[in-house]
Amino acid sequence: MLRKTGVPTDDLLRQVTPSEERLRRGPVAIFECFERIPCDPCQHACPTGAVQPFEDLNDLPRVDHQLCTGCGRCIQACPGLAVFVVQEDLDECSALVGLPYEYCPLPAPGDVVTLLDRQGRAVGQGRIKKVVRPGNRGETPVVWVIVPRGLAMTVRHIRPEGENRGADQPTGGHHLPV
Amino acid sequence: MTSVLEPEVAVVGAGPAGMAAALAAAEGGADVLLIDREHRLGGQLVKQTHKFFGSSDQEAGIRGIHIAERLGERIRQHAAIRIWLGTTVIAYYPDGVLLAEKAGHGLVKAKPRCLVVATGAAERHLAFAGNDLPGVYGAGAVQTLMNVHGVLPGQRALMVGAGNIGLIVSYQLLQAGVQVVEVIEAAEEIGGYAVHAAKIRRAGVPIRTRHSVLKVEGDSCVEQAVVARLDEGWKPIPGTERVLQVDLVCLAVGLTPLTEILWQAGCRMVWVPELGGHVPVRSETLETTVPGVWVAGDAAGVEEASTAMIEGELAGLAAAHRLRPLKEFDERCRQLRQALAELRAGPLAAKVRRGLARLEGGTC
Structure with missing residues (x-):
């Protein structure tokens, strides 16, 4: 289905989702990279060795979630914009998602944004916590967005309020408690 | 009509393959003429704002436009590379003369001892x-x-x-x-x-x-x-x-190799749909059936820019080696071919592998 729709199936996502225990323990990277393509920058970007060395350039990244600190360097490095960091329990009612974002203008901390799932459907509202701008190597900016608790594995993109660049989509869904 | 420039190596096309070829030939000791019809170096790289895949040993993770800047900088700093921009090659004659139209200069001619054709591809x-x-x-x-x-x-x-x-x-x-x-x-x-x-x-x-x-x-x-x-x-x-x-x-319905110069040179061409159309038969170091004429990049078969750069390096190196035998030539060729094989090893490169296998097996 991935090759027909461009959207990973639940089965594929399960394969790259850390254990419940690991998810509860703090921020961790989710590698939504399902195809063997010749590519290895994530492995070189990882400062903790959580992304295991590649035997072949076409290997899928193998991630030791126990070593991952959720720093997000892999988000900046991944050419496929396929890595996300989730922290499921930021507080009682919200989670945190770090995602790659290559659109101008970059949002600013405090901005309220529409949260989108893997199909671009609006699933609620979030608030920007932090934005990591690109360095001098053209790294991908990383946007850290506070989302309603329970949506950390759902939210994969954001849209500034009042914009609609993709196809016409219904809005609605959860709202962030203020 | 101006006099005929006689570089040791001429490279037609200053995209990823041509830039890599010019650098490899110059670093191998050749004096090089790099020709492109555009007014800037880089070919299609300058339009590629996304980060490239590939190996971190090469240019993976770097945006195409930045790769063009890096290679362009190295080329401009290399004393042995002369650059003709705004210059469209319009013919390659049997006596080895390239005829080109150069913006502001009319017709210009060059007679290289070695030619690398890195003309890229055209959209369908x-x-x-x-x-x-x-x-x-x-x-x-x-x-x-x-x-x-x-x-x-x-x-x-x-x-x-x-x-x-x-x-x-x-x-x-x-x-x-x-x-x-x-x-x-x-x-x-x-x-x-x-x-x-x-x-x-x-x-x-x-x-x-x-x-x-x-x-x-x-x-x-x-x-x-x-x-x-x-x-x-x-x-x-x-x-x-x-x-x-x-x-x-x-x-965005596909590309087809730009091979007019190769046809004019008399290279043996074969139809390989997996590579985008007619492509030249070539050796392991990308020399065509016409001695002294190499091909690299999409002109050799439509692929990725990452493979084009390695092919360019291979062709440029081989041209320099033809002029003055280089130490460790065999070893460097082996490394470059290994890098190409790695980039082509994934399931999404299966079509390219099929095309190349047919080309090498002579079953076209």
Whole structure:
């Protein structure tokens, strides 16, 4: 289905989702990279060795979630914009998602944004916590967005309020408690 | 008519393959003439705002436009490389003379001892009613308008083709603020990398496989497009037509190698659909059947820029070695061929591997 729709199936996502225990323990990277393509920058970007060395350039990244600190360097490095960091329990009612974002203008901390799932459907509202701008190597900016608790594995993109660049989509869904 | 320049190596095309070839030849001790019809180095790299895949040992993770800047800087600093920009090669004569039209200089000539053809590829067009209306573009033209000239090609786009180019240009359109209404693909599956598809899907763009454009309508420019589902035999299914309100139809339906110079040189050419069309028969170091004429990059078969750069290096190195034997030539060739094999090892390069196998096996 991935090759027909461009959207990973639940089965594929399960394969790259850390254990419940690991998810509860703090921020961790989710590698939504399902195809063997010749590519290895994530492995070189990882400062903790959580992304295991590649035997072949076409290997899928193998991630030791126990070593991952959720720093997000892999988000900046991944050419496929396929890595996300989730922290499921930021507080009682919200989670945190770090995602790659290559659109101008970059949002600013405090901005309220529409949260989108893997199909671009609006699933609620979030608030920007932090934005990591690109360095001098053209790294991908990383946007850290506070989302309603329970949506950390759902939210994969954001849209500034009042914009609609993709196809016409219904809005609605959860709202962030203020 | 000016006198004939006699460089040791001429490289036609200053895209990823040509730039790498010029550098490798110059670093191998040759004096090099690098020719491109554009007014800047880089070829299609200058339009590639996305980060490249590949090995971190090469240029992976770097955006194409930055690769062009890096290579361009090294080329400009190399005393042995002369650059003719704004120069279109129009003929290659049996006596080894390249005839070119150089902006502001008229006709110019060069007679190199070795020639590397790195002319790249041209976009294919698609036959449908209204395909001549303003607003129907090739994906390369859309990239040129947006990424080189800063001009928006439209407001609402239909992308035809879900190979890597169609997916990447859709993403660039979104980044430029254009609404991409839909990406359609005639094949049963998305042709490009799933990660490129995922980027535009999460931005809300639908991708419909087994779909094609039937016609485009409008008074003096594109106002709407009619698309339909295709059956197993690639025929439109009656009753599945939909009208899309768009002012931009972008075609990303494949590339075909630009091989005119190779034909003129008398290289043996073979038809390999997996590589995009007619390509030259060549040796392991990319020398064609005409001694002293090499090929590299998309002109040798349509692939990725990452492979084009390695092919360019291989061809440039081989040309320099022909002029003055280089130490460790065999070892460097082996390393470059190994790097190519690695880049071509994944499942999405299966078509390229098939084409190259047919070419090497002589079964074309």
